[in-house]
Amino acid sequence: MEYAVLGWPPDGPKLRLDYRQFSYAGKFVMSNTGKAVAREDQELLGALAFNEDRTDETTLWLRYVTVRGDRRGEGIGASLVSFVTEVAHERGYETVKIAVNNPFAYEAVWKAGFGYTGEQTGIAELVCAHPGTRTQARYQDGLDVYRAREGLSAEERSFLARKAAAQPPK
Structure with missing residues (x-):
């Protein structure tokens, strides 16, 4: 690649x-x-x-x-x-940020070394940063935001259920 x-x-x-x-x-x-x-x-x-x-x-x-x-x-x-x-x-950029709108994108940016900031944009996206806080609790905090949303697809609900109490990806 x-x-x-x-x-x-x-x-x-x-x-x-x-x-x-x-x-x-x-x-x-x-x-x-x-x-x-x-x-x-x-x-x-x-x-x-x-x-x-x-x-x-x-x-x-x-x-x-x-x-x-x-x-x-x-x-x-x-x-x-x-x-x-x-x-x-x-x-020379000290911080790199991204706002993600679904749990699959959240998982992908976590794998890329980002951590959830605890912030959301006005359009229901979670803000992640590199460097950022990368603890299991912070990882689950982000997933919990998605779990609380209405209108999730069956695939998203299944993914979030599998990730309950899971360690963050490396």
Whole structure:
């Protein structure tokens, strides 16, 4: 697997993704965000858009992460998040943040080294940060937020039930 940053904000490149294969495809045609990709044998498998925090130049926000539909669940998203986070820290960003809206994304960013901050955005996303607090209690706190939500899919409910009292992923 090859990971690459294609450009940094505000002059990030536009990236055209097939909306049938990638969630959030339309978000990658904006030019004011940085972009990174995951490729295998020249084939695009994942993409990530990011930008600097508007009020804190030491913080980078990961905005959109998408993995091709037929390759989800293989750890590509978590690896891409980890790669961009490492590069961001090398560029001098002290903190990298991401807001996630479902328990699967929460699990993926935890695997990438993020911890739940205890904060939520106005659109029901949990804010996770790197570096961040990574205890079992904090991990379960984030899962509890999802458990309290209405309208979860059967797959989400099953996932959350399996994770009850579980240790955080490494």
